[in-house]
Amino acid sequence: MTYLLQQVLNALQLGSIYALIALGYTMVYGILTMINFAHGDLFMVGAFFCFLAATFLHLPFVPTLLIAMIGVALLGVLIERFAYKPLRQAPRVSAIITALGVGIFLENFTLVFAPYPQHVPTLIKNTTWVVGGVSISSLQLIIIALSLVLMAFLDFIVRKTMVGMAMRAISWDKAIVPLMGIPLNLVISATFALGTSLGGAAGVMYALAFPVIDPYMGILIGWKAFIAAVVGGIGNIRGAMIGGFILGGVEILVAAFLPSTYRDFVAFTLLLVLLIFRPYGILGKPRPQKV
Amino acid sequence: MKKAAWFLGLILIFSILLSACTGGAGQAKTIKVGVIAELTGDIPAVGASCKNAAEMAVQQINDAGGLDVGGTKYMVELYIEDNAGKADQSASSAQKLITQQNVVAIIGPNASRYAIPASEIAESSKVVLISPWSTNPKTTLNANTNESKKYVFRAAFIDPFQGRVVAKFALDNLNAKKAAVLYDVASEYNKGIAEFFKSTYEENGGTVVAFETYTTGDKDFSAQLTKIKEAGPEVIFLPNYYSEVPLQIQQAHRLGIDVPFLGSDSWGSTELITLCGSDCEGYYFSTHYAADAATPEATKFIEAYKAKYGNTPDDVAALTFDSFGLLWQALQTAGKVDREAVRDALAKISKYEGVTGNMSFTEGSGDPIKSAVILQIKGDKFVWFANANP
Structure with missing residues (x-):
């Protein structure tokens, strides 16, 4: 029993990081119907912002988190403005290839400055409590709690504010909504800023939990988060959160009860089966193709 | 357009001539x-x-x-x-x-x-x-x-030799009869040495209580380490590269695992100590030479x-x-x-x-x-601990 509880805690920690990154994919898809494959690398840049702020400016946790979130948000907006906007009318494939290119650019740009894996200093003093045989670290609790707070905040913005309403409207119809006086570019920029800042926050938490970072760290986790977004129903914000936790849970529990060599194989087979029965994801709705 | 083509052609000819010259002159006297x-x-x-x-x-x-x-x-x-x-x-x-x-x-x-x-x-x-x-x-x-x-x-x-050296070291010097292994299944080196360790360790009377894997690029080892903790080993062998070992040891410590860790020659970069901090203090690994002996x-x-x-x-x-x-x-x-x-x-x-x-x-x-040597991590140095002959 304690073993299971321990693994559930592990799954919550991993799942909350997947969920935060998956949100970035899903928001961009929701508004532009394009997959921002550079998102995993923006997550990596977030981890590096955390490293820079903590190592060279010696800042504590909260300012570091804010710097990383704002920095990555600005970078996301810039990328949208200069790399994706000129292609908004181009075929979808061109935008996706551009996104891959942006990702490779970010990796290699970081590589120039940090060819070695870097060590992120401890920002939160870690204490481990043992409750009934289950080891709970303060870091684990902070990551889970902070992710939940950020997700609730995002959910609030999208559902209850004017900006959120504009985002939902634009994802509904990009041609008519601007005619109602809604600034299209501004809303798209805001979407990118929100989505990527969550990726940046995930980067910071990841760097704190796993304090060795390198320029390629975003690739694998970016793919996994993308899968989480698809499983939850891409374009749906609550779906991305659920998808992130499902993927984290499946990965950890497969490794916990089967030989760990089968982990990715079994985990992704399960997800594929899920997609056979729900091809639009758990909360996704079929979108009729407009002609 | 025509000018540009001429210019490119000229550059091409010059570069061919140039490379031919250096190649021809140097060939006789260089390796x-x-x-x-x-x-x-x-x-x-x-x-x-x-x-x-x-x-x-x-x-x-x-x-x-x-x-x-x-x-x-x-x-x-x-x-x-x-x-x-x-x-x-x-x-x-x-x-x-x-x-x-x-x-x-x-x-x-x-x-x-x-x-x-x-x-x-x-x-x-x-x-x-x-x-x-x-x-x-x-x-x-x-x-x-x-x-x-x-x-x-x-x-x-080679790895069979190294696997044998580490397995014998765990049994004879550390007196550990139960070992766990966590290794990268997608990398030839890690996989090979983990398997050689397992076979020698079991031939000589030890038991491998957990034999867990991950794939290159993973950073979260919590599921595998929780499983290893549950199996209750007396020593844990991590034949992985220096950039991953610190994460594994730190996460193990966070889960409350406090048995000694052993490594292989892939630990032998001073980067390991930079990335690991004090978490790797006192652990052993086998390698090719000792700078202090x-x-x-x-x-x-x-x-x-x-x-x-x-x-x-x-x-x-x-x-x-x-x-x-x-x-x-x-x-x-x-x-x-x-x-x-x-x-x-x-x-x-x-x-x-x-x-x-x-x-x-x-x-x-x-x-x-x-032959091989066993080193111990002490402070920010690798210190000679024992020799192992073929």
Whole structure:
């Protein structure tokens, strides 16, 4: 029993990081119907912002988190403005290839400055409590709690504010909504800023939990988060959160009860089966193709 | 448009002439040696050490007026290729060095997962390749026929030996009868050594209570470590690279695991201590040489390396330097700069006194006969703990 509880805690920690990154994919898809494959690398840049702020400016946790979130948000907006906007009318494939290119650019740009894996200093003093045989670290609790707070905040913005309403409207119809006086570019920029800042926050938490970072760290986790977004129903914000936790849970529990060599194989087979029965994801709705 | 074409044509002609000149004049008196190193990618510290030691080995020869082969002094020209930490790029680097640069021999790549593909190219092109640091048997063995590759050599001992050394150490020195292993199943080196450890450990009366895996790039090991904790081992073996080991040990400590950890030669970079902080204090790993218990050859090398680069050479640097030493000795024995003659001479080296100890080769195997050491991490240093002979 304690073993299971321990693994559930592990799954919550991993799942909350997947969920935060998956949100970035899903928001961009929701508004532009394009997959921002550079998102995993923006997550990596977030981890590096955390490293820079903590190592060279010696800042504590909260300012570091804010710097990383704002920095990555600005970078996301810039990328949208200069790399994706000129292609908004181009075929979808061109935008996706551009996104891959942006990702490779970010990796290699970081590589120039940090060819070695870097060590992120401890920002939160870690204490481990043992409750009934289950080891709970303060870091684990902070990551889970902070992710939940950020997700609730995002959910609030999208559902209850004017900006959120504009985002939902634009994802509904990009041609008519601007005619109602809604600034299209501004809303798209805001979407990118929100989505990527969550990726940046995930980067910071990841760097704190796993304090060795390198320029390629975003690739694998970016793919996994993308899968989480698809499983939850891409374009749906609550779906991305659920998808992130499902993927984290499946990965950890497969490794916990089967030989760990089968982990990715079994985990992704399960997800594929899920997609056979729900091809639009758990909360996704079929979108009729407009002609 | 026409002007531009003319201009390009002129440049082309000049560059051809230029390369023809340098090629023609230098050919008679130089030996071209290629190096493939992991300068970028996931283990750049390995590539950097390899490059440093290679440049130092060549500089020492050139500063002394060249290498005396069959009565003629040859200068050495070094071509360094980056394999970017990728298996396919290792193979294409080998191809490039052989066909374009026309090197007489290749040193590197270091990690087994890159050395194996590169060795296939060298073997089929009949060019000598010496991998300094690769310890997986498949580097020098042909996977299909299970026979030794004719043109591939190494300066390091092999994983079965290393697995045996660590397993015996865990049983005899640490008195641990229950061990757990966590390794990267997608990497040849890690997988090989984990399996050799397991078989020796169980043959000698120990039990492997958990044998867990992950894949390259994973950072979250919590599921596997929780499982390992549940199995209750007395020692944990992590035959993984220096960039991953700190994460594994830190996460294990966070889960409340407090048994000693053991490692293999992939731990031997000082980067490990930087990344690990105090978490790795007191743990042991097997490796190729100990900088603090050095022979005269080793001391000479360590002093020279320190003077040139300002830090203590790690095992990759020492093994790279030894690979060059082996190559020089083979060239001198062969008496001519010829790929085939170098191979024959190399296979017959009966004694080479290197930085990492004495080595000898026997015909029919590219693996040297040599010993290993066990080091312990103390503060920010690796300290000699025990010797292990074949």
